[in-house]
Amino acid sequence: MSERRARASTVDKRNRLLDATEEIMLRDGYAAVSSRSVAARVGINPPLVHYYFATIDDLFVAVLRRRSLRNVARMAEALAAAEPLTQWWRLASDPRGSALFIELIAAANHRPALRAEVGEVAREVREMQIERLRSLLPEYGIDPEAIAPALVAAAMQGLAFGLVQDQGAGYDTATADAAAGMNRLLSRLEQRRAAAVSGS
Amino acid sequence: MSERRARASTVDKRNRLLDATEEIMLRDGYAAVSSRSVAARVGINPPLVHYYFATIDDLFVAVLRRRSLRNVARMAEALAAAEPLTQWWRLASDPRGSALFIELIAAANHRPALRAEVGEVAREVREMQIERLRSLLPEYGIDPEAIAPALVAAAMQGLAFGLVQDQGAGYDTATADAAAGMNRLLSRLEQRRAAAVSGS
DNA sequence: CCAAAGTTAGAACGATTGTTCAAACTTTTC
DNA sequence: GAAAAGTTTGAACAATCGTTCTAACTTTGG
Known part of the structure; x- marks a missing residue:
């Protein structure tokens, strides 16, 4: 039952394949990811990609898993930080x-x-976000009945994705104004919360 | 200089090709759009697609043009309607x-x-949206200095896209709560505006 | 009705894709 | 050092893609 362990170069190569996949996705879009393109970027032969990831689906799933593990942890940190909404926004954007x-x-x-x-x-x-918002919104002086936690969470996500998308694509949709407006709004909210918390 | 006019069946076929392209995009994603898939859905031969749209890019551009012509007009209507924000949201979502x-x-x-x-x-x-929001936000009792028009516009768009995306993909991200929350917020805002306008 | 123009069918091209396979090479284990 | 397992290579497969070409067919204008 003693299984032979993988060689040191293997786990490293898995990571390099994931890195290469991310870079291709960011530069040319997910559609440009193929056994050939990933292999070329790492400097190996295309079929070898399938040795490490049986199918291209597995490769995408692995990229998602590695990234989201980091991201879920970071989001938990942000939501527990001193200025939760600001940290959340920084992470999302x-x-x-x-x-x-x-x-x-x-x-x-x-x-x-x-x-x-x-x-x-x-x-x-x-x-995770909605649960945290339930107690957080009142601290920011926001009535959860008037502005639902689920709405705030969806808006944060949608807004951040929209800005990143438009900015990345070079669309002229006043993204700078929107980002500046968001930062002003956030600092105002954080001030309000700081005052409320210290005064309680 | 008397140019021969296209036959009646041609303009109709152009529209049927655009319809088929939209349906494929909605069902299987844009990546599934090809000369073959579109041709099969309309019941013609693949190369004929290129007779009407020289390249696949031209086909996508035509889909966008036809759709956005309608959409820009509808957005203008919404922004001029009795309950602008609600109509805008209905269109966006x-x-x-x-x-x-x-x-x-x-x-x-x-x-x-x-x-x-x-x-x-x-x-x-x-x-168009930002310009309209400049005079609209105060009517809704929102200070444009506190919440920038560009921010509101980007948030509306991002929120709507996010909800439609998550709902379409079947992601369990409390989209129903967010949508319900948005509707409550909107009706409250419209009430506030109606009171302010009638009282002035 | 006939020539010209618009429309369609069919075959084919080169390129790319995901994936498989068998054979070779390299490292580990005993 | 030999057997076993891990790793890599190279060739090849079937499928799909956008696009082009030629030849045929159909409608229109005069």
Whole structure:
């Protein structure tokens, strides 16, 4: 029952394949990911990609898993930080991270194996955010009855994705104004919360 | 200089090709659009698609143009309606329309010819919305200095896209709660505006 | 009715895709 | 050092893609 262990170069190569896949997704879109393109970027032969990831679906799923593990942890940290909404926004509007997730979501739309994984990550993160917002919104002076936690969470996500997408594509949709407006709104909210918390 | 006119069946066939393309995009994603798949759905031979649309890029651009012409007009109507924000939201959160635009945006990410067109439509619509919000926000009791018009516009768009995307993909991200929350918020805002306008 | 223009069918091209297979090479284990 | 397992290579497969070409067919204008 003593299983032979994988060689040191293998686990490293798996990571290099995932890195290469992410880079291709960010540069040319998920549609440009293929056994050949990934292999070329890492400097190996195309069929070898299938040695490490049996199918291209498995490759996408692995990219999602590695990325979302980091991201779920970071989101938990942000929600527990001193200025939760600001930290959340900073994480959500990170260009690289969001652009990659946008590509993964787009890819998942016609890759059932990916879709299930993306759905699970989305559900987990959203649940975490909504749960935190329940106690957080009142601290920011927002009535959860007037502005529902689920609405705030969906708006944060949608807004961040929209800005990253438009900015990345070079669309002239006043993204700078929107981002500046968001930052003003956030600092005002954080001030309000700081005052309320210190005064209680 | 008397140019021979196209036959009656031609303009009809162009529209049927665009219809088929939209249906394929909604059902299987933009990546499933090809000369063959579109031709099969219309019941003609693949090369004939290229007789009507020289390249697949031209086909996508034509789909975008036809759709956005309707959409820009509808958005202008919504912004001029009795309950502008509600009408805007109803238009933005229309599942079919938004799902199609999401596919077009995704396709544009690696089709330069499409990207320019999508960018122009996005810019035009956003400009229209922001301009309208400048006078509209105060009527809703919102200070444009506190919540920037560009931020509201981007949030509306991002929120709608996010909800349609998650709902279409079947992701369990509390979309029903968010949509219900949005409707409550909207009706409250419309009430506030109606009171302010009638009282002035 | 006939020539010109618009439309369609069919075959075919080169390129790319995911994946498989058998054979070779390399490292580990005993 | 030999056997076994892990790794890599190279060739090849069937399928799909966008697109082009030529020849045929159909409608229109005069």
